[in-house]
Amino acid sequence: MKLEEELKFLPEEEAEVFRREYNLFGDKRKEFFEKVLKLLxxxxxxxxxxxxxxxxxxxxxxxxxxxxxxxxxxxxxxxxxxxxxxxxxxxxxxxxxxxxxxxxxxxxxxxxxxxxxxxxxxxxxx
Structure with missing residues (x-):
């Protein structure tokens, strides 16, 4: 989560490059929220x-x-x-x-x- 927190302050293009380099695809907070909505x-x-x-x-x-x-x-x-x-x-x-x-x-x-x-x-x- 700390990594996602830091990524949100980067320009989107830089954040996307960073995610690709570390195989981090998608917004984990958004995925979490979507799962919570579905479960509830x-x-x-x-x-x-x-x-x-x-x-x-x-x-x-x-x-x-x-x-x-x-x-x-x-x-x-x-x-x-x-x-x-x-x-x-x-x-x-x-x-x-x-x-x-x-x-x-x-x-x-x-x-x-x-x-x-x-x-x-x-x-x-x-």
């Missing part, structure tokens, strides 16, 4: 605005309604629907607005089962 049966979804993107961790199999409650009880209480797009597709379009215009965003209700990597926009009454 957790997934991540994201919320994004123009100013902020945030990752949230929930139990695999959770509904959009349950995810709303994780963010804030007011969102859950006033839940209307969610707009969802996989992260990879979100990156292709660069914004939810552009993805929406291209018809790439799905709309779902409370029972939608959140998937790993979903970017979710919650619509709710305040």
């Amino acid at each position: 049966n957790l997934i991540r979804f994201l919320t994004a605005t123009q100013n902020e993107a945030r990752s949230w961790t929930i139990k695999k199999g959770s509904t959009a309604y349950e995810a709303a409650g994780l963010i804030h009880s007011d969102i859950q209480k006033g839940f209307i629907k969610v707009e969802v797009i996989p992260f990879e597709r979100y990156v292709e379009f660069g914004s939810l607005k552009k993805a929406r215009e291209a018809g790439a965003v799905e709309t779902h209700g409370k029972d939608y089962i959140v998937r790993e990597g979903d970017v979710i926009h919650f619509l709710f009454r305040a």
Whole structure:
């Protein structure tokens, strides 16, 4: 772990050369975190605005309604629907607005089962 700590302060190109020389492939912390998520049966979804993107961790199999409650009880209480797009597709379009215009965003209700990597926009009454 100390080695990984030191590598994070190197420019990425230098860190990659160092990893190759010592047969250290991949980010061990990331691998560890991914294994912990899997063992605990957790997934991540994201919320994004123009100013902020945030990752949230929930139990695999959770509904959009349950995810709303994780963010804030007011969102859950006033839940209307969610707009969802996989992260990879979100990156292709660069914004939810552009993805929406291209018809790439799905709309779902409370029972939608959140998937790993979903970017979710919650619509709710305040």
